[in-house]
Amino acid sequence: MANKSAATEHGGFPWKHLIGFVLSIVLTLFALWIALGTDLSVTWILIIIFGFAFLQAALQLLMFMHVTENSRKGGFSGRIQIGNVLFGAFVAIVIVIGSVWVMSAGHAKHDKHDAPKTENQDGSHESEEHGSH
């Protein structure tokens, strides 16, 4: 029913999709090369690949996700789109900032395991261990 329109409506060769797809792959490979193939410092690598990530997100929204498309039914589904995107942004921010905060606050910030700590194998490694520093 609803899925019949996708193929027939737009017609022609999907250039937009192809370009978006190729650019996405190029950006990804580039990021991979920056991370593995260069001698930049970790900070710079992070900054650059984050830059690529945002570029790619924008690219995908533009090329595949119809952000510029107007809804046929009037303002209503437009509002839903915006609501969804805002909620998505909210969740993304909570995940990233929340995780960094939680993982670096309090005792947890001492919690880097460079030294092999596996020796005390009592089999019950649960979270209490970290609470009892």
Place this chain on the structure above:
Amino acid sequence: MKWDEFFVTGDPLIYGADVSIALTTAGILFYLTYFKKWKWLWTEWLTTVDHKKLGIMYIVSAVLMLFRGGVDALLMRTQLAVPEAKFLDSQHYNEIFTTHGTIMIIFMAMPFLIGLINVVVPLQIGARDVAYPYLNAVSFWTFFIGAMLFNISFIIGGSPSAGWTSYMPLASNEMSPGPGQNYYLLGLQIAGIGTLLTGINFLVTILKMRAPGMTLFRMPMFTWSSLVTMVIIIFAFPILTVALALMTFDRLFGSHFFTLQGEGMDMLWANLFWLWGHPEVYIVILPAFGMFSEIISTFSRKTLFGYKAMIWSMLLIAGYSFLVWVHHFFTMGSGAVVNSVFSITTMAIGIPTGVKIFNWLFTMYRGKIEFATPMLWSLGFIVNFVIGGVTGVMLAMAAADYQYHNTYFLVSHFHYVLIAGTVFACFAGLVYWYPKMFGYKLNERIGKWVFWLFTIGFNICFFPQYFLGLDGMPRRVYTYSEESGWGPLNMVSTIGGFMMGVAFLILVYNMYYSFRYAKRETHGDAWNGRTLEWSTPSAMPPFYNFAKIPVVKSLDHFWRQKQEGKVEKLTIKDIKPIHMPSNSGVPFIMASFFFIAGFGMVFEWMWMGALGLIGVFGTLIYRSFEYDDGYYVSEEEIIKTEKISN
């Protein structure tokens, strides 16, 4: 790997399971062949894209998983009934609580609810199917295959044993060697694809396929709760997908995201797990809330009290559910500030939940209440769920949680919300919509027995566990000493557990009994309902649901029509050809390739994993070049199905 490592050996319980699995499989194969049912199975079920049939398959799978998870539970309760029991050893016990938890949440609760959503929501909004019927079949089959992959672990290769939360470093290669933990990762990953697709599918369906006139604020409450659930699914499941993928990399390819070595962060797993995990508990409770709303309103013969308040509280819950995850690991030691913030958000989420409880109570106030079985489950829900919610708020106080955490107090809390909430809702919804699915009701007398036995057994089983927890009994221990003094309450708890088991068997017997003896429904409105799914002329809607799409003028439109004596009759003039999607075997085949890929990766046979994935991509590519726009049901066929004579 040698054969005796491939198959799990040495335990009489497992041999028993091997034999029963072999016998059941042989029985099914014999039945299908002898009664020449293969073709029927393929054309009617394996290739179907009909939301009602997919829903029924979801529910059947979920009931089977409830059985499997229930057997796990009773094995654990048997081991714990007396101190120092020798029924299960520690490793076996660990495997059982892991599979129990995982199966109950991922392969029982969610599919049961998604099954009911599949059957009911398109009917409630007056649609002929979901927005993407083909995708719906992909959803079901990836869920099913993921579940099967997870389930075979106990006879092939060994089960995971790091808990349904699979905390690192316990779940790492060093501490959980062998394929067990890989089953967890791959099984959940594959099933998760299906869930995410369901989220997208039903979001679009509810937003785009409603009957004319059905504005958002005229949607039935179950549809509303499904909509909000789908939004949570879409934003929460990717977190699980990523976390599982990272752990898979750690275990299979030697990366160090969560490992102790190489600057990995083991607790980051817990963090990501609960970033998904807490929204997940709302994914399994919101549809339950929706069902209770429908049922309470139907059997009180009143419009739902505070319809808009219900909706706003659900939207609030959807937002809040992403802000409380740290309450699952207060004891990690993120410090007072972090813990206080998450304490407060957690208590705040109790408020919209409380609002809903009052809405249900006021819906019943001065209603003409009919105590049908679905209504009994709903009343039982209100009472018992409040106990679960109140203890939840106790757990939410970070300082106090240092005492409760990882004890039986917590175990009791989440069973009070998950069983009294989700499982009661599944049973209530099953009984309520059974006539829509099969054309007859489940026997009410037996149904009430099931309700009382299950509810009483449930309280006998779990209420003592609050006190065991306060007395210091930790969760996930396979035995305890005589001196601890925990013996008597554990024995009581086990007795309650077996009562629930018996109640489940009677429920299944009721399905058989009603199949044989129940009076068949002659029209579509089995319970004097209010919403559109009850407006179909025949008890079970035809595959196209509505010969004529209804036009909706208000909330509870069908109920209004009945009150005003204005239920429209179908006439020949109304009949137009109906466009429907074609069946397809590709989703089933694609899922089978997923199984091959998953199984290969579980045993780290990469050639097999690659082969399976190539197959998956093959089916995707095949689909991209397939031009099938569905077909039209002719007017004659509709007239014949609807038995119109004028």
